[in-house]
Amino acid sequence: MSRTYWVRLATALAAAGSLWLAASQAPPPADLTVTKVADDLHVIVGSGGNVAVLTTEEGVILVDDKFERNVPEILAKVRTLTDKPVRYVLNTHQHGDHTGGNAALIQTAEIVAHKNARANMVKNAQPGVMRMAFSDEFELHLAGKEVRARHLGLGHTNGDAVMHFPKHRVVHTGDLFVRGTPFIDYANGGSSDGWMKTLDNILALDFDRIIPGHGDICGREELVRWKASFETIRGRVREMSRAGKSLEEVTRDLKVDDQPGWSSTGLLARSLPGLYEELSRGR
Ligand SMILES: [Zn+2]
Structure with a gap:
């Protein structure tokens, strides 16, 4: 096959690839x-x-x-x-x-x-x-x-x-x-x-x-330490719930980032409504 064919094919594939990327909003492979x-x-x-x-x-x-x-x-x-x-x-x-x-x-x-x-x-x-x-x-x-x-x-x-x-x-x-x-x-x-x-x-x-x-x-x-961090955060949410704090107040006031590698944004923010509800049960 001619070189031109391959160049055309490569160009077509690249175009299709970028379309797919644009459509799926996916970042390029890491x-x-x-x-x-x-x-x-x-x-x-x-x-x-x-x-x-x-x-x-x-x-x-x-x-x-x-x-x-x-x-x-x-x-x-x-x-x-x-x-x-x-x-x-x-x-x-x-x-x-x-x-x-x-x-x-x-x-x-x-x-x-x-x-x-x-x-x-x-x-x-x-x-x-x-x-x-x-x-x-x-x-x-x-x-x-x-x-x-x-x-x-x-x-x-x-x-x-x-x-x-x-x-x-x-x-x-x-x-x-x-x-x-x-x-x-x-x-x-x-x-x-x-x-x-x-x-x-x-x-x-x-x-x-x-x-x-x-x-x-x-x-x-590291797993033992991580579990201790998890227990610490659970304990704080439970205490705040017992003290009558609302989910909004817990979301605003919960201290998280003193635990190594932990952050209050992102994944924990997504988990917090469920965690608050779970730990408030039978309060
Ligand atoms: Zn997962």
């Missing part, structure tokens, strides 16, 4: 980077939730798959680690920054999530709904390697699963733990009360390192 956890376990970071990549002789297991627009770059990063195909995707929960790649990947890979996460995807009319779902626990064994998916209670949503790599002594928590302010998705069954118990259940697992839903890999102590 540059993803790969962090090594072990020889066969890596994390793809940047744009959306953290993606764990477990490589085996029989194929790749991913935990989460960011946004749909990230799929080509995710697959390019996987190809730098192995020539084997992606066989499985385990979703930590249904949010689109963790399941956006499902619609593309489900054509060639099996996708698994907790049954409530699946039900939330159906309810919210999200693309890429998985064919398989589990209730409490799901084990995936591939070429002698293992990932255990566990639903440990309510929290960020009602369908969160923690992915445990027992031999690596690593967990991927999804958004049950992020290096910053949590979001309690009350519309999809989230609960701050349940979340505290779920964090204890996570800490009861046998592991040393954590891949959080968003942010840097860390150890158990």
Whole structure:
């Protein structure tokens, strides 16, 4: 084919691409980077939730798959680690920054999530709904390697699963733990009360390192400190509610930013009406 053809094709594709971008208001794909956890376990970071990549002789297991627009770059990063195909995707929960790649990947890979996460995807009319779902626990064994998916209670949503790599002594928590302010998705069954118990259940697992839903890999102590911050904020909201403060007053007066990495704007502001209501019950 002539060079002119290719130039025309490239121009057409670029135009189509910018139209799509304009239509979807989506930013251009971020540059993803790969962090090594072990020889066969890596994390793809940047744009959306953290993606764990477990490589085996029989194929790749991913935990989460960011946004749909990230799929080509995710697959390019996987190809730098192995020539084997992606066989499985385990979703930590249904949010689109963790399941956006499902619609593309489900054509060639099996996708698994907790049954409530699946039900939330159906309810919210999200693309890429998985064919398989589990209730409490799901084990995936591939070429002698293992990932255990566990639903440990309510929290960020009602369908969160923690992915445990027992031999690596690593967990991927999804958004049950992020290096910053949590979001309690009350519309999809989230609960701050349940979340505290779920964090204890996570800490009861046998592991040393954590891949959080968003942010840097860390150890158990960061999760313990983060839970203490979460309890502090919950305690403040509960006290203000008991003192008769309205949601507007709590929103205005709640001190948040003395907790490392926490912010009163954004995600917490979105969670606050539900948190106030939850902690005011039976006052
Ligand atoms: Zn989430």
